[in-house]
Amino acid sequence: MILNKLGYQVSDQITNKDKKDIENLSSKQLNTNFENVLDSIKKADVVVAEVSYSSASVAFEVVSALNLSKKVLLVHEPTGHTTLLEANKDRNMSVCEYKKDNLEEKVTESMKKIEKEMDVRFNFFIPKNLLTQLDRVLSNKGIANKSEHIRQLIEKDMKRNKRYK
Numbered sequence: 001m002i003l004n005k006l007g008y009q010v011s012d013q014i015t016n017k018d019k020k021d022i023e024n025l026s027s028k029q030l031n032t033n034f035e036n037v038l039d040s041i042k043k044a045d046v047v048v049a050e051v052s053y054s055s056a057s058v059a060f061e062v063v064s065a066l067n068l069s070k071k072v073l074l075v076h077e078p079t080g081h082t083t084l085l086e087a088n089k090d091r092n093m094s095v096c097e098y099k100k101d102n103l104e105e106k107v108t109e110s111m112k113k114i115e116k117e118m119d120v121r122f123n124f125f126i127p128k129n130l131l132t133q134l135d136r137v138l139s140n141k142g143i144a145n146k147s148e149h150i151r152q153l154i155e156k157d158m159k160r161n162k163r164y165k
Contacts, residue, residue, distance in 0.1 A: 002104050003048065006111060011040040041065050046114055048107075051085055052076040059085060066090050071114050075107060 003010045025033060041047060047065040049058050051074045062085055065072050074085055075096045086095050094114055098106040126134075134146055143149045 002107050003111075005104075006108060008046075008111070011044065037061065038064065041070065042068060044070055045118070046071040046073060046111070048073045048075060049085075050075055052079060062093075066092055069119075071118065073107075073110050073114060075103075075110075 001010060022030075022033070041061060041064050044065070047061065047070050049062050049072065051058060051062075062072055062074070066088070069092060072090075072093045073096055074093065075098060077099065078097055085093075094110055096106050096110040134149065137143070138146065138149055141149070143152075
């Protein structure tokens with residue numbers, strides 16, 4: 001597998017299930033499988049999904065990863081149409097179109113780009129009155145979390161400040 005060759009640890013939990021394997025599972029096994037898939041997504045830094053063909057299961061895994069603020073790489077062969085997943089403009093999602101002869105090159109290139117964009121944890125202390133204001137702004141703007149709002153403020157400052165260019 002290309003990701004293993006590039007030195008990434010890959011969870012086989014999601015990748016090695018085929019339709020006949022799933023159909024033969026009991027409801028208890030299905031539930032365990034479901035929990036294992038979610039656990040694998042929670043532990044992942046990046047979720048890579050092959051989306052050349054429609055799959056509700058793959059779509060569920062991708063959306064679950066995005067809801068957990070995970071980086072997601074969608075890889076697909078050229079099909080002439082955009083999938084519903086690709087139409088989502090989430091900042092954590094990248095799309096990689098490949099042909100059979102350049103799959104490794106394209107995935108390598110995409111993973112390097114994702115690594116550069118990976119978020120780094122940064123904690124800081126602020127006075128209570130600033131936290132209250134931040135909560136108020138989030139509520140009024142409908143922004144999901146404090147980190148996203150602070151990230152947007154910094155990016156806005158970078159665009160205005162010529163020293164960053």
